[in-house]
Each structure stands twice: as C-alpha cells, then as structure tokens.
Amino acid sequence: MKRIANVLVAAGAAGIVSIGGAAFPAGAVTHHAAGCSVNWGINAKHRGSQTITVATRVKGVRAGRHGGFDRLVIDMSGGKQPPFSARYVKKIVADPSGKVLKVRGKAKILIVVRGPAGRHYHPNAVNLADVSGFKTFRQLRGAGSFERVTSIGLGVRAKLPFRVFELGSSQAGWRIVIDVAH
Numbered sequence: 001m002k003r004i005a006n007v008l009v010a011a012g013a014a015g016i017v018s019i020g021g022a023a024f025p026a027g028a029v030t031h032h033a034a035g036c037s038v039n040w041g042i043n044a045k046h047r048g049s050q051t052i053t054v055a056t057r058v059k060g061v062r063a064g065r066h067g068g069f070d071r072l073v074i075d076m077s078g079g080k081q082p083p084f085s086a087r088y089v090k091k092i093v094a095d096p097s098g099k100v101l102k103v104r105g106k107a108k109i110l111i112v113v114r115g116p117a118g119r120h121y122h123p124n125a126v127n128l129a130d131v132s133g134f135k136t137f138r139q140l141r142g143a144g145s146f147e148r149v150t151s152i153g154l155g156v157r158a159k160l161p162f163r164v165f166e167l168g169s170s171q172a173g174w175r176i177v178i179d180v181a182h
Helices: 002-013
Strands: 016-019 022-025 045-047 058-065 069-076 084-089 107-113 137-146 149-156 162-169 173-181
Touching: 045 162, 058 137, 069 107, 069 137, 069 149, 084 162, 107 173, 149 173
Parallel strands: none
Antiparallel strands: 016 022, 045 084, 058 069, 069 173, 084 107, 107 149, 137 149, 162 173
C-alpha cells in the first residue's frame, strides 16, 4: 500500500494527471465542483439509445468562456429527454449529403442530438455561434439535420479533455452542455 502511495505522489509531483486512460499535464485538466460527478476525458460520451429519436427540437446553440474551459450549450424544447453523443472525429461530415465540411481547429468533436432542428435553428450554418477570441473553441458549425437527427461540428485547438451533461426538464426544456478544457 505504501508503494502505491509513493507512485501516486511521484505522478502528482511530475505534474501528470490520468483521465479516461490518457495522461495529460496537470495544467490541461481543470476540476470544478459542478463536474465532480461528470467524467472529463477524450473518450466518446453519450446518453440514451443511439438508435431512437425523439420529437424534442434543437432550438439554438450558444457558447461561453470560463476560467478553465470553453462551454457550448445546445438549447432544446420540452418533451422527452433527447439522446446524444459527442466524440472526437478526424473530419466533420454533413448529414445527409456526406460532404466533408471544413471546420477550423486541429481537432474536431462531432455532436449528434437525436432530435430534429427547430424552426429558428439553422442546421447548416457555417458559424452557429461567434467563438472568436475563445481559448479552445475555433468554430461551431452546423452539420445538418435529417430524419430527426441533428449534427454539429465543433472545431477545437487540440484534442483536449471534455465533458458532456444535460440539464432541464420535459416541461422547461433541455440543455446539452459540452465543456472543453483549456
């Protein structure tokens, strides 16, 4: 037991943190009280069945800067809790055309919401939100909405740890939150 404690102390002193099986410099990982129960890492994240869709609509997206991360919020209508997934991909492909989309950033996260685009949401917009001046985000691009599945491409400066969680209710509406560490 003492040997394990010595190894942990040495890793901490070296400034290395392991998340989801990958090692990062300690400065690349930010811990927040709100994220205690939510896993940070570079692995794919999802909630719900990836084979069903719901009528809950994507109403819009917004982005914000925070102390240790940049945040993307996808605003949804009320109704059933929408299944979603987010994962790093080599390229963002438009749904349903299959066209490869140019997205600024050295790394790309594909976000798929298993619900249709709402009336005022532009699913093919080149810039869904202004992320100029953000530390991590480079571009937020619509990648289409087809057969009640809405896709969003998020360009980031590097393949960094991220977390995804949902807030809201069936009456008030849902928010899917994606935080990417600086």
